[in-house]
Amino acid sequence: xxxxxxxxxxxxxxxxxxxxxxxxxxxxxxxxxxxxxxxxxxxxxxxxxxxxxxxxxxxxxxxxxxxxxxxxxxxxxxxxxxxxxxxxxxxxxxxxxxxxxxxxxxxxxxxxxxxxxxxxxxxxxxxxxxxxxxxxxxxxxxxxxxxxxxxxxxxxxxxxxxxxxxxxxxxxxxxxxxxxxxxxxxxxxxxxxxxxxxxxxxxxxxxxxxxxxxxxxxxxxxxxxxxxxxxxxxxxxxxxxxxxxxxxxxxxxxxxxxxxxxxxxxxxxxxxxxxxxxxxxxxxxxxxxxxxxxxxxxxxxxxxxxxxxxx
Amino acid sequence: xxxxxxxxxxxxxxxxxxxxxxxxxxxxxxxxxxxxxxxxxxxxxxxxxxxxxxxxxxxxxxxxxxxxxxxxxxxxxxxxxxxxxxxxxxxxxxxxxxxxxxxxxxxxxxxxxxxxxxxxxxxxxxxxxxxxxxxxxxxxxxxxxxxxxxxxxxxxxxxxxxxxxxxxxxxxxxxxxxxxxxxxxxxxxxxxxxxxxxxxxxxxxxxxxxxxxxxxxxxxxxxxxxxxxxxxxxxxxxxxxxxxxxxxxx
Numbered sequence: 001x002x003x004x005x006x007x008x009x010x011x012x013x014x015x016x017x018x019x020x021x022x023x024x025x026x027x028x029x030x031x032x033x034x035x036x037x038x039x040x041x042x043x044x045x046x047x048x049x050x051x052x053x054x055x056x057x058x059x060x061x062x063x064x065x066x067x068x069x070x071x072x073x074x075x076x077x078x079x080x081x082x083x084x085x086x087x088x089x090x091x092x093x094x095x096x097x098x099x100x101x102x103x104x105x106x107x108x109x110x111x112x113x114x115x116x117x118x119x120x121x122x123x124x125x126x127x128x129x130x131x132x133x134x135x136x137x138x139x140x141x142x143x144x145x146x147x148x149x150x151x152x153x154x155x156x157x158x159x160x161x162x163x164x165x166x167x168x169x170x171x172x173x174x175x176x177x178x179x180x181x182x183x184x185x186x187x188x189x190x191x192x193x194x195x196x197x198x199x200x201x202x203x204x205x206x207x208x209x210x211x212x213x214x215x216x217x218x219x220x221x222x223x224x225x226x227x228x229x230x231x232x233x234x235x236x237x238x239x240x241x242x243x244x245x246x247x248x249x250x251x252x253x254x255x256x257x258x259x260x261x262x263x264x265x266x267x268x269x270x271x272x273x274x275x276x277x278x279x280x281x282x283x284x285x286x287x288x289x290x291x292x293x294x295x296x297x298x299x300x301x302x303x304x305x306x307x308x309x310x311x
Numbered sequence: 312x313x314x315x316x317x318x319x320x321x322x323x324x325x326x327x328x329x330x331x332x333x334x335x336x337x338x339x340x341x342x343x344x345x346x347x348x349x350x351x352x353x354x355x356x357x358x359x360x361x362x363x364x365x366x367x368x369x370x371x372x373x374x375x376x377x378x379x380x381x382x383x384x385x386x387x388x389x390x391x392x393x394x395x396x397x398x399x400x401x402x403x404x405x406x407x408x409x410x411x412x413x414x415x416x417x418x419x420x421x422x423x424x425x426x427x428x429x430x431x432x433x434x435x436x437x438x439x440x441x442x443x444x445x446x447x448x449x450x451x452x453x454x455x456x457x458x459x460x461x462x463x464x465x466x467x468x469x470x471x472x473x474x475x476x477x478x479x480x481x482x483x484x485x486x487x488x489x490x491x492x493x494x495x496x497x498x499x500x501x502x503x504x505x506x507x508x509x510x511x512x513x514x515x516x517x518x519x520x521x522x523x524x525x526x527x528x529x530x531x532x533x534x535x536x537x538x539x540x541x542x543x544x545x546x547x548x549x550x551x552x553x554x555x556x557x558x559x560x561x
Contacts (some may be wrong), residue, residue: 056412060558081414092409096325108317109413154410 008033008067009083009191010055010161016063017050017215021245023213024050028064032125032191032208034160037183038204040195041299042212048195049089052165056086056195059082069160080124082111085159085190089166089301091150095139099130102138103156110157128152144175151179162186164194168181168201180205197297211299221295229291230256232274235284247278261291314415318423323399323430335392336435339385342438346381350374351446371453375443376527380461382439383523386468388468391492393431394475395485397424398554403483411558421550425476432468436461456529463526466520466539471496473546480553526534 008031015028023048032038041047053059055066055081057073074303094102103121109276110121125131129146133141138149147167154162166182170177183205186192196202202209210217240252242262248270250263265271271288278285322549326332354373361369401407414439440461446452475492482488503518515521522535 056408058408058558060413078414078416080414084407084412086412088405088408090405092404092406093408094321094325096328097321101324105317105321106409106413107414108316109410111314111414143545273531 007070010193010243011067012055012064012267013066014064015051015054015061015066017047017054017059018062023215024056028215030184030193030210030217032161032193034189034191035187036208037185037187037192037194037206039209040193040212040264041197041199041202041208041209042195047215048197052086052163052193052210056084056090056163057081067188069287076272082157083155083160084268085157085162085166087150087154087164089169092153093141093149094136096135098135099125100134100142102149102211103152103255106153109157109170110159112157120137120158122141123157124152127155127185129178143170144172147171147175148182151182151186153292155190158189160190162190162192164192166195166197168196176201199296203295209295228268229264230274231287231289231291232262232278233259233287234278235286238277238281238283242277242281243274246273248273312419312422314413314419315423317428318410318420319426319430321365322424322427326393326427328433332393332431335389336431336438339389339435341437342385343378343382343442343497345464347378347442348375348456348470350377358451362467365468369532370450371456374446375452375457375460378439378443379464379527382436382464383467383519385439386435386464386471388493389435390468390471390475391478391489391496394428394472394479395489397428397476398480398550399482399488403485417551417554420432421476421480421547421554424555425472425547425550428472428476432472433465436464436468439464453529459492459526459529460530463523466526466536466543470519470539470542470546473543473550474499476477477546477553478549 006132012033013029028047028051030038033063040051042048050059052204054061055068057077061074061243066080068080069279070275071080071083073080094105097105100121102118105305107117107120107124107159108114128151130145130148130152138146139148147170151164151167152271154164167183168179171179180201183192187207194205208220210220212218235258235261236266237254237258238252240260243249243252243262248265248268250265253261253263255261262270275284351374354370356374357369361546398407401410440457443452443457447454474495475488478492478495479485482491499517500519503515503521516538520554523531526536
């Protein structure tokens with residue numbers, strides 16, 4: 001997963017959606033670059049599905065706008081949707097079609113020609129591990145395969161933006177593991193938004209986690225893979241200034257002699273240079289570990305907060 | 312409109328994979344054939360009593376038109392059953408979300424569904440029309456009148472189809488859609504019966520039967536054609552509007 005700082009391929013601004021007098025989502029903004037996975041983490045009823053429905057054109061916006069690959073979803077929906085792949089909460093399968101027929105149909109629906117659709121369906125089913133069930137009717141698949149087919153459907157036309165609504169619900173632990181690995185792979189050439197109510201899942205799969213509560217993003221943090229802080233322990237410690245010169249380190253704190261906490265700037269992974277320097281200058285490096293931010297605390301706060309406090 | 316064809320193709324494939332479509336087509340053909348043979352038999356019995364030289368025109372009157380009225384009645388039952396799943400099932404199973412997030416306009420979704428339905432209905436009409444046409448082997452038919460009759464059935468099917476598609480767009484229960492569609496068609500079929508006095512012409516214009524009878528008599532009047540076309544376009548438009556409105560309501 002590379003961290004390219006290019007233009008975001010999906011950008012949402014001040015989204016709002018009301019159901020009667022209830023504001024399901026309000027003032028929600030997000031953007032995701034190619035190569036990134038953003039997890040929308042929140043308890044059930046936080047507005048995750050509503051948000052994803054708005055991002056994919058299934059629900060009209062009451063305020064705000066959505067840009068996908070530079071196209072406004074409301075003004076030029078067809079161009080915008082061509083760059084979009086979406087897996088709803090329930091995989092949208094047609095039970096009468098076989099896996100291959102279904103994937104070809106989805107590809108054709110996204111404007112691919114007959115021959116391209118054939119190739120695209122084959123690629124997507126290979127990527128999602130569906131070859132052995134290719135000739136089965138989708139209605140006869142197990143829950144795990146149905147979910148994988150749902151993901152295959154979302155990527156069959158090679159979209160730049162992939163939106164997955166709770167893709168691991170109802171899967172067993174082994175299937176969850178392989179699904180999360182697949183989602184990380186998808187981010188190689190796309191921006192991925194995935195919703196979940198499970199903290200460990202969000203931390204495992206995402207570069208960034210946006211915690212949602214009561215229709216708002218209450219906090220955005222890096223996931224475990226892109227830790228914001230590093231802790232190192234040295235028996236022959238260098239100076240704080242020496243550590244601060246390493247690219248990717250924003251600031252250095254020495255908590256106890258020989259133990260440092262490095263705030264990372266996020267533009268470069270400092271670990272290779274740190275290791276090289278530690279060996280070359282003989283710091284006696286005993287430990288180096290990412291410091292997990294208080295994602296869990298924030299999430300629990302969000303769960304407990306009342307609507308008024310959540311802003 | 313390529314997207315509409317892709318959607319129609321999938322719907323037809325699904326229809327022909329289910330026993331329902333085959334059962335309905337078989338049932339419709341059986342009823343039509345039964346009625347047709349019965350009318351042919353009564354015609355054969357009536358021939359000796361007809362004035363000489365009238366046999367050829369008489370066959371259209373006594374066999375073709377009555378058969379076609381029965382085909383129309385078959386359509387009353389067939390259309391709601393074929394149309395019930397079109398949009399209701401997509402909504403219930405969540406596949407409507409797939410279509411909505413694809414680069415496909417609401418118009419293309421509705422037209423695709425409608426096209427699939429019309430292929431089925433017009434196939435039924437074609438099978439029904441082939442039966443009287445076979446009489447051409449042994450006698451002379453009034454082909455102009457037969458043509459007007461086929462046109463009437465095709466237009467009637469188009470209007471029924473649009474009404475049923477619209478009703479299917481209102482619900483997520485296919486069976487409910489079928490019953491409601493059947494009710495709506497039946498109402499439009501019999502609406503002129505209840506009318507009296509000044510209301511006669513208005514209700515008469517609304518009723519299917521008025522326009523169908525004229526066409527089956529061989530009278531191709533643009534006002535009757537317009538009735539079916541207006542009805543079809545109106546309900547197709549309503550279906551599109553309904554699907555669009557749903558995005559706003561949630």
